Amino acid sequence: MSSKRQRIAVELNGEAADVVAPSVCYLPSMQANGTVDNAGAPTLPSAAKRLKFSVHSRRGAHGGTQLVQANLGDIEFVGRSDGDENAGMQPCCYAVGVFSPAEGKLRLTAVASERLFRLDSRLQGLVYAPTGAGGDEDASAYGARKLAAKRLVDEFGSTRRRRQMTAREAGVVAADRISGGDAVKEMLGGVAARGQGQGLTKEEVQRKAFERRTVPPHNPSGTTPVDAYPLELLLGPHGTGAVVGTEAEAARVRGGAMARELNTGQIYKLAEDAAELAKAREKNWLHPYVLSRLGALQALKSGADDPLRAARAKQRAKYLALLAALLRLESKHHLGVKAEGMEGLAKELRLKQPLAELLLGRFYNRTEDPARGPRYERPDALKALLLSYILAVAVVADEGVLDKEQFEELRAALKMDATKMAAALGQLGCQTKAGKVKVEREGRVVEVPSYSAMLLKQPDPRAPDAKTLAQCFPELRLDRPKAGGKK
Numbered sequence: 001m002s003s004k005r006q007r008i009a010v011e012l013n014g015e016a017a018d019v020v021a022p023s024v025c026y027l028p029s030m031q032a033n034g035t036v037d038n039a040g041a042p043t044l045p046s047a048a049k050r051l052k053f054s055v056h057s058r059r060g061a062h063g064g065t066q067l068v069q070a071n072l073g074d075i076e077f078v079g080r081s082d083g084d085e086n087a088g089m090q091p092c093c094y095a096v097g098v099f100s101p102a103e104g105k106l107r108l109t110a111v112a113s114e115r116l117f118r119l120d121s122r123l124q125g126l127v128y129a130p131t132g133a134g135g136d137e138d139a140s141a142y143g144a145r146k147l148a149a150k151r152l153v154d155e156f157g158s159t160r161r162r163r164q165m166t167a168r169e170a171g172v173v174a175a176d177r178i179s180g181g182d183a184v185k186e187m188l189g190g191v192a193a194r195g196q197g198q199g200l201t202k203e204e205v206q207r208k209a210f211e212r213r214t215v216p217p218h219n220p221s222g223t224t225p226v227d228a229y230p231l232e233l234l235l236g237p238h239g240t241g242a243v244v245g246t247e248a249e250a251a252r253v254r255g256g257a258m259a260r261e262l263n264t265g266q267i268y269k270l271a272e273d274a275a276e277l278a279k280a281r282e283k284n285w286l287h288p289y290v291l292s293r294l295g296a297l298q299a300l301k302s303g304a305d306d307p308l309r310a311a312r313a314k315q316r317a318k319y320l321a322l323l324a325a326l327l328r329l330e331s332k333h334h335l336g337v338k339a340e341g342m343e344g345l346a347k348e349l350r351l352k353q354p355l356a357e358l359l360l361g362r363f364y365n366r367t368e369d370p371a372r373g374p375r376y377e378r379p380d381a382l383k384a385l386l387l388s389y390i391l392a393v394a395v396v397a398d399e400g401v402l403d404k405e406q407f408e409e410l411r412a413a414l415k416m417d418a419t420k421m422a423a424a425l426g427q428l429g430c431q432t433k434a435g436k437v438k439v440e441r442e443g444r445v446v447e448v449p450s451y452s453a454m455l456l457k458q459p460d461p462r463a464p465d466a467k468t469l470a471q472c473f474p475e476l477r478l479d480r481p482k483a484g485g486k487k
Helices: 139-156 159-170 181-197 202-210 245-259 264-272 274-283 288-292 294-301 307-330 342-349 353-363 380-397 404-414 418-427
Strands: 009-013 052-060 063-072 075-080 095-100 105-110 120-123 334-336 365-369 373-377 431-441 444-454
Touching: 052 139, 139 159, 139 365, 245 353, 264 274, 264 294, 264 307, 274 288, 288 294, 288 307, 288 404, 294 307, 307 342, 307 353, 307 380, 342 353, 353 380, 380 404, 380 418, 404 418, 404 431, 404 444, 418 431, 418 444
Parallel strands: 009 105
Antiparallel strands: 052 063, 063 075, 075 120, 095 105, 334 373, 365 373, 431 444
């Protein structure tokens, strides 16, 4: 063999977007058996040769994450590139080298996350969690564990596995997924029957039953749409339910301050300036449904000499500003928290920071994910609540009336079924009437089912016998049907 040193070229491969970096792991529970091979390297136990490895990778905005699993009978070895042991800084990075004697070239490729990660041993069938975990956990802990499991499947599971989980969730009848129709009546009737068994009065039963519904904060004694769903209660500290008495007074003070954070000036400007309105449509500054309602606002503002019309125009502008914010949130199923924090989220949502903080806290859950960082996610229960807010604000913005064309336009914006949307409006106290409306689809005009909706439209709302919002809610059946009898 020649003693002359061989010159080799070193090539460092960059991380391509479509190439998954190799994962390099170590197994601390599996030691060498003390012998060496012909090259002088320590030999591994025979069990190591039977290991079958599977690698799951996911690329995100801040790099890739790898999950490695190895099976050995009843024993599993599991690890991830972003595990706890890699949370801190390390003095070096790792790469895999492949030497080609024919070319005299050493090719180096960075490993996943530029570091090694350990595979911990697990016995199949055992729960590796603190003692007692899952046995006495409360609802919030169970929900967090369920959300973490779903996130793991979304991140590393196959398409088939994700479909299975979605189908299983769809088959679960939970209170936060029920939004109207017969299911709501059955649920509320059950609450009413239990209340009767406890000796409660009819009013107490009604109150307890309606607390289970997904209804925005409201004034049950209101006789006009604005009195029923006042802006101050919608933006107050209460997320749902009836707000009365001293609670209502305190909520109106806080909600009134928050109402001043609405971008009402933009609504006025777009209603008055046709050029700005055209630019808003082109650049998608506001939701198209909100832009379509500015004509009615301008018609009210044209009678500025009439104090009543001016007050109505001011009230409508505030509700349209809130509706614009809610519809913008509806299009954002999740929001990542960037370096700017809440200030950056407010800019992304085009809202003032106090209002953005209130709405994010009401309609999202903040989560911490090791792969994707902090983010706001909206579960099904809060999605139903957000839709209820949107429907209530949309009806009040049009002074308690949605005609068939408006109903269809809002339904298309929310991508809801017409019957389900009518049922949801009914749960808010609206009266709905079925009909048909002509729309253009695929270049031709067709008739589709639609509804009109009215909320507290009565000749004299101030009359002693005027109907209240509480009287407009769907009636409860307080008696259980007898077995085998008719409902």
